[in-house]
Amino acid sequence: MLKKLSIALLGLTAVVMSSNPASAITLKVNAGPFSSYSDAKTVTFDDGTAKDPNGFVTYSNITDNIVIGSKSGQYAAPYGDDTKYLTIAPVGSGVAGSTGFVTLDFKEAIDYFGFYAGSLDSYNFVDIYSGGKLLKSFSGSDVPTAIADGSWTSKEANMFINLVGENGEKFDRVVMRTNGIAFETDNHSYRLANRSVPEPNAMLGLLAIGAFGATSVVKGLKDKTVKD
Template sequence: MTKKIYLTAITGVFFLSLTSSVNATTINYFSQDSDADKTSVYTYFDNFLIETFNQAPINTAPSGSLDQSWTWTGSANVVNGSASGQYAAPFGTTSRDQSNYLSVPNPSSSGSITAQLGATYDYFGLWWGSVDTYNTISFFNGSTLTQSFTGSDIKNGNDEYGNQTAPSTNVYVNFLDLERFDSFVLTSTSLAFEIDNIAVGNAPVPEPATMLLFGTGLVGLSSLRFRKKKK
């Protein structure tokens, strides 16, 4: 019995290593109760940073009065509340976001905004309000486009795109195992792309003990295969 458990553990370690090496991006979703609900952010990541937009004056483009020292350029405004035909505050489990958030574009009906981060990351999260198919997030490393996702890629149970109160289209969205990026672009070809609580971070580097376990697992598998051949 002990031998079987040991071999299963080895196989599990090997499988995890294979899945982490392909660098496939995973998207998952959490309910955001309010602006104060940071449990939706993946705190598993090392030293993650979060931008709440709460330090910025409303009805202005994001500038130096922010939580993070990112450089913003483009067409967007920090807003609060909702304005008919322009933007709607992201909806939580019971009510709308009561804090400041970012609306892209503003005031035109098409535009984008870029955030230069000053470092590279592989995790991105945001509270995405009333997800629309014409909303796009693009990730860059330098001048190279690494990955891009539209609202159509956000599948959370149904296709109620643009619904301002549906739980499936007002969620905290986590992008895991992204290709490394140092800037992102938020684009909307219509009104609007509403965003709050943007987070970036890096997956932790495997500890030496974990790598040793993986190496031991490979040796164990090789030995088992050799003994089988010998028989």
């Protein structure tokens, strides 16, 4: 009986230790040109480059993607944005930023990425990766409350988009791409993932409950044996 109990307890421990819920990345939005997450670091492009002053993210596939203002048929500044920003257009389109995509590689895992999107379109995409594995792809049409119609002025097409890792989800690469002219973004923000075990207090509580239950069962079995 005690051997069977030991096997059962090992099974209980395995269940507790692997009780992390299914991972997910969710989309959230806020008004204005900046992230609502106070602990996020931001790349503004204000110096005319795609360089992170904090040194955690590296941009690649950049040519003439940093622009300012609006140019008909090429790019439109996010609403109310009079600073420099990033634009992406399809390869061969003959306009500024025609690299097709831009890749952001993070030196450490993050659990949050956000950006101010201008004149959002349904053909604008964001791909999220971890260790080379694609976790999720979003299009402009997936953004909550958004109307991805390319409007230069509506709040439904100009908003700050937040991609949040839930339940301990982490990622280390973001690819921004577009199938049409153009994908304009500014104030890229990110947050380094918590390096500790997710919800340690909750995990310790579960283990404590399991240990207490196991002790009670063993004690009960011993008492029963003595009485018998």
